[in-house]
Amino acid sequence: MTLLFTDIEGGVRLWEADRDGMAAASARHDRIVREQVEASGGRVFKAVGEAYRASFADPVAALCSAVAIQRAAGAEPWPSGLPIRVCMALHSGACAERDGDYFGPVVNRAARLLDIGHGGQVLATAATYALVADRLPGGIGLADLGEQRLKDLGRAERVFQVTGPGLAAGFGVLRSLDDPALRHNLPSQATAFVGRTAELAELRALTSGGSRLVTIAGPGGIGKSRLALQAAANALDGTGDGVWLAELAPVAEPELVTRAVAAALRVGETPGRPVLDTLIDAVADRDLLLILDNAEHVLGAVAELADAVIRSCPRVCLLVTSREPLGIGGEHVFRVPGLAVPPADLAVPDRLAAFESVQLFAEHAALHRRGFIVDDTSAAAVAAICARLDGIPLALELAAARLGSLSVAEINARLDHRFRLLTTGNRTALPRHQTLRALIDWSYDLLSPPEQVVFERLSVFAGGWTLDAAEAVARGGDVADWQVLDLLAALVAKSLVQAEVLGGSTRYRLLETIRHYAAERLALRAGQDLRDARVAHRDHYVCLVETAAAQSRGPDEHRWFDRIEAEFDNIRAALAFSIADPGGAEPGLRIAAGLRAFVFSHGHSGEVIEALGALLGRPGARPPTRYLALALVTNCKLLTHFNRSPDIPSMAEEAITIARGLADDDLAADALTALNWFSFLQGDLPAALARADEAVALATAAGNPKRLAVALGHRAVFRAETGDLDASLADYQEVLRIARAIGDNSTVVVTLINLGVDQVTAGEFPAALAYLQDAIRLADAHGYRHLSTAAQMNLGFAYLLNSDAASARRLLTGVLDSARAASEVTWVHNTLLGLALAAGLDADPSVAATLHGAADRQFEQAGQAFEARELTMRASGHARLRGALGEAAFDAAYARGRTLSQAEAIALAMSTAAGTVQPDPGQPDPGQPDPGPAPAAGSLSAREREIMALLAGGASNAKIAETLYVTSNTVRTHLDRIRDKTGARNRAELTRYAMQSGIEPVVPSP
Ligand SMILES: Nc1ncnc2c1ncn2[C@@H]1O[C@H](COP(=O)(O)OP(=O)(O)O)[C@@H](O)[C@H]1O
């Protein structure tokens, strides 16, 4: 059967805009749809509002009907001002029918497909495509739009668009989960989502009714996580800052909860600062939904976090899943029921199919036994099983998985026997958690002994694993590596392990309830099994991290870093085990050291620095090994960049001594470059320069081109700093040659940046611009965000030298944002200075002087020296402001700046960017000149003012689009133009600008 679903795009909004017009349009639309469907031999089986559902026996007839409706709608003279555009979806498959209505997975999919289309578009699934491709009517084609993820989070669907004369074309990206406008990190699910209509509606009502903290509570396996994910997917509509999932199951320690959430929200941490503070700052003004999944084992920490977020972040909503509620104020507890179960003796297949538990069982049954359907022979047993299992989804899945070897009747008989034993023949039902436990016990008992061993050992993984990891961890004893694949496949077939194919490779995981069970079993085994599994797990990730490290500064660097990121839960677990395990110092150091390059490009600096601190700070002798030296160098490099520490030189010296003792030139060169760079940043150029030749010589002797490129690159920077640009250029050219030869793109980018900097110093602005723009292009092309930021910062300074304050500010404010997000503290200070310099060129001189004071203070507090370029620019900036203000006024303003906190300094710098200078925080100063009114809003067009008014009234982009009857794209274009005119960069600044320039906020109608 082929289904045709249709709806009018934006129907609700059209009704609001023009009731009478819409009533007329709706009637005409109704006539068009019904006439065309009937003309093609189909049947409209449901109509709600302007949404129609029709069924066709012949798929080509369905297709023709869709085309005919589009053509008729296109030709219809709709009431003026009512853009009626019909969106359609075609999907084929078997559906269950009851009382003339259809339901089941095929119906659900069709509805989901309709969700992602645009008005005027006709979409079809691969299932329909396969049926009609050979029989397309003349002129009609099907364009392949590729795989799309639908909002049921199920498997991606290959989607086609019907094309032909009279059909519109040129639609934007589909509104699928792959649409970049939908910001989220929701994972795909291997199976279709079943039922839960009422629960989803209730959750939606709760959140839209203002409950900002909803806890989905219930026993394990009842479907909390799945429900939360689905509610989250439904909430994704492209407005606000998206929907983010933080998976807490792998989080072993309560302290790590905040970190896991920060990572999910892509908030970088600032070492030395509580992660919670950084997190709250980062999301304080964001509008997002955060899902904290599987909170039961860290309830206290989650409660604290939730409390802080609810209080400080007014537009963040939390959806928590947990066996127990958090028990804090403002929490709304939603208890998930089981899926609806039929009476145990209902044996009518058609009626059974209406129950959610039966749908889920049948869906899984069909996965394990091809062609399974609930018919007269199976109905009685299915009803009994679903009732017996109380509608617990996980229990139903485990039972259905046995269909590979047993019939439904046999499964039912065995379950009956088990439960009779458990209830000692007493027919009262077991509590839900015992029902599930009984099912898992049953599934476990049916495993062969090697399957049981593998199953248990897999519980040491955190956040999923790959096949090679399973082989490394699960082999041993009676299980050889070559057997692991088969055993794993057997566990997947029994639904004890979940498998998912991502980008061609399979990733496995255990549902949390099941992992917990397996871990319990493993811990119960006598002897060393648990420790052996953990050691094997750790060693596997030591190996992975070191392999990835060896690929850094090479063409495949990013692929490896992505792999490390995907395994970070496991790596974190391996690190934690190393720290806790008496024999774990060396493997722990190897992991931490191996993460060096990864951390610079992907973050997690705080965790790695902390782990290094714990491992290096262990009491007792530390053998002077290569691993220790590498860890010390890593620690130096990370601390130098992220945190600073007075211990850096002594750690570097220790590493150098070890390297010399081992006669390891490469290692010595590595340690020396770390020390030299630190000296350079501390302003000790002579020391850095003095040792730079030695580092180059050692790297040359070691014959490691990567090391040589680093040593030469550093020396070039130092040489340029002394003013010897020719010598610097020679070193850089050699670096470029080496880096290009070995495919080290990141070094090519770094070198282009440095060459750009030298050109700036030489006053060659066009050449500098060329190098730096090249660097940004290449960095973006290879996904080196960190380097792109560095290049942009340097380009910002280049613009400053060229007296182009506006361009400099545009770049520097962006850099400041990225640097804060990634905790590049030194760059935060650099950009503050840059923004002070920009203010000195075109803003109020007193504010500029204040910003200089603030910037200087940040450098001093961090013990960060100004680079030569910064020193010169700063001196001339100060001189110019002294000239403009007079000494006394400059000193007063500058001194005021020195009292500002970093946050205050940033706010002030940003408000110069927004053209809305705020009065200084702190003491009102009689000498302080009036910062003056914000620039008049007169330069904005009437439309732009309208948009600003709505934005100030709290409307999202989508809401603005809806209210003004324009597309979101148009709104975005307007906002870009407004940003250009006002300098405001984000919603907060735009709102502030609107207020200050007298635009009255307009609250959009709901
Ligand atoms: N409504 C549903 N539709 C399809 N599968 C479901 C549904 N609810 C739960 N499941 C499946 O049941 C299993 C257990 O659900 P899960 O959400 O992990 O439970 P919990 O979080 O309560 O422990 C998972 O495999 C999940 O995909």
Ligand SMILES: [Mg+2]
């Ligand atoms: Mg869960």
